[in-house]
Amino acid sequence: MSVERVDTLVIGAGQAGVAMSEHLGKAGVPHLVLERHRIAERWRSERWDSLVANGPAWHDRFPNLEFAGDPDAFPGKESVADYFVAYAEKIGAPIRCGVEVTSVEAQSGRRGFRVETSRGPIEAARVVVATGPFQRPIIPAIVPETAGLLQIHSNAYRNPTQLPEGAVLVVGAGSSGTQIADELLRAGRRVFLSVGPHGRPPRRYRGRDFVWWLGVLGKWDLETPPAGAEHVTIAVSGAYGGNTVDFRRLAARGMQLVGRAESFKNGVMRFAPDLARNVAQGDADYLALLDEADAYIARNGLDLPEEPEARKIGPDPACMAKPILELDLKQAGVTSIVWATGFAVDYGWLKLPVLDAKGKPRQRRGVSAVPGLYFLGLPWLSRRGSSFIWGVWHDAKFIADQIVIQRSYESYRAAG
Numbered sequence: 001m002s003v004e005r006v007d008t009l010v011i012g013a014g015q016a017g018v019a020m021s022e023h024l025g026k027a028g029v030p031h032l033v034l035e036r037h038r039i040a041e042r043w044r045s046e047r048w049d050s051l052v053a054n055g056p057a058w059h060d061r062f063p064n065l066e067f068a069g070d071p072d073a074f075p076g077k078e079s080v081a082d083y084f085v086a087y088a089e090k091i092g093a094p095i096r097c098g099v100e101v102t103s104v105e106a107q108s109g110r111r112g113f114r115v116e117t118s119r120g121p122i123e124a125a126r127v128v129v130a131t132g133p134f135q136r137p138i139i140p141a142i143v144p145e146t147a148g149l150l151q152i153h154s155n156a157y158r159n160p161t162q163l164p165e166g167a168v169l170v171v172g173a174g175s176s177g178t179q180i181a182d183e184l185l186r187a188g189r190r191v192f193l194s195v196g197p198h199g200r201p202p203r204r205y206r207g208r209d210f211v212w213w214l215g216v217l218g219k220w221d222l223e224t225p226p227a228g229a230e231h232v233t234i235a236v237s238g239a240y241g242g243n244t245v246d247f248r249r250l251a252a253r254g255m256q257l258v259g260r261a262e263s264f265k266n267g268v269m270r271f272a273p274d275l276a277r278n279v280a281q282g283d284a285d286y287l288a289l290l291d292e293a294d295a296y297i298a299r300n301g302l303d304l305p306e307e308p309e310a311r312k313i314g315p316d317p318a319c320m321a322k323p324i325l326e327l328d329l330k331q332a333g334v335t336s337i338v339w340a341t342g343f344a345v346d347y348g349w350l351k352l353p354v355l356d357a358k359g360k361p362r363q364r365r366g367v368s369a370v371p372g373l374y375f376l377g378l379p380w381l382s383r384r385g386s387s388f389i390w391g392v393w394h395d396a397k398f399i400a401d402q403i404v405i406q407r408s409y410e411s412y413r414a415a416g
Contacts, residue, residue, distance in 0.1 A: 021094065035095055
């Protein structure tokens with residue numbers, strides 16, 4: 001089989017791959033983008049039906065193309081996927097869909113990489129891994145498959161009718177878990193929501209969306225945190241027009257809040273006694289951002305309406321005052337569990353000495369320890385905003401610049 005040769009190979013055609021292609025194209029770097037399914041496929045087939053973007057359309061986009069419609073609205077998942085398809089067409093991205101990469105290894109005795117794919121081998125001088133952070137769903141080994149319950153990860157959840165009749169336990173109170181639990185509650189289900197440590201920003205405050213506040217306060221540009229502190233669960237939602245997540249209000253509507261899921265035995269789920277502390281810490285995070293916003297308004301003399309109601313924290317509901325520590329799932333009528341417990345990266349196909357003991361790439365701002373190998377789209381790659389749509393676009397620009405620099409060295413020829 002003949003070997004195809006390219007200068008720079010980009011693996012993945014989600015938001016990271018499309019952004020990378022734009023900057024490589026502008027820099028005149030010959031490249032090819034491989035995508036195993038369709039452009040932005042995970043938005044279409046690995047998200048629930050009613051999902052909308054967590055940020056408004058004016059913010060969660062690339063600089064050179066706006067979403068159609070209301071800029072303050074939260075685009076649905078299909079609209080987001082269509083946006084990236086349109087963007088790829090706009091920039092003429094050389095994307096080849098339906099091609100899966102099965103391995104990447106260094107060339108023996110010469111520069112570059114040999115990439116095995118479902119359509120044959122490719123040799124590339126450089127490789128950009130743009131497969132994103134949502135690669136392998138994590139389901140904690142707590143409840144055995146023989147427990148007689150439907151157990152699915154949030155990436156497999158679609159809508160309430162997918163689940164059997166009965167109550168639902170949702171584990172994980174970040175954006176996904178909170179939105180899914182809310183949807184199930186609105187559908188008339190009895191819902192138990194396992195709440196762990198989290199951040200809880202206001203959806204809007206004093207006439208501005210929280211993404212605006214994070215921007216003007218410099219929080220999107222916070223530098224990469226220390227190892228082990230890369231991910232903090234954030235409870236925020238653009239669903240139903242966008243509202244601040246308030247666990248006390250969810251409880252008042254009938255949702256049963258519990259602490260972190262710890263263990264399961266003989267049909268009984270046990271929860272940590274940390275519910276009140278987790279909610280209180282989320283409240284403190286929420287109020288701290290309001291304080292910073294108020295100080296910013298005063299410091300800059302902005303004429304934004306005051307919002308004293310935003311500071312009112314309701315009383316603790318009964319489920320927080322007397323938390324459930326043990327729950328017999330059958331007696332409670334629980335027939336299904338939705339695990340909104342995040343994802344892990346999976347680079348088993350990278351046959352290169354670039355991963356640490358936890359399987360995460362050793363890199364700095366996307367530049368790996370292996371010359372010519374780059375990573376894009378990961379959380380905190382360079383800043384807090386790195387895994388968000390607008391943030392990945394700026395990280396891609398930095399990586400493209402590094403590739404241009406390396407190509408200039410490689411093209412050097414001594415005089416005479």
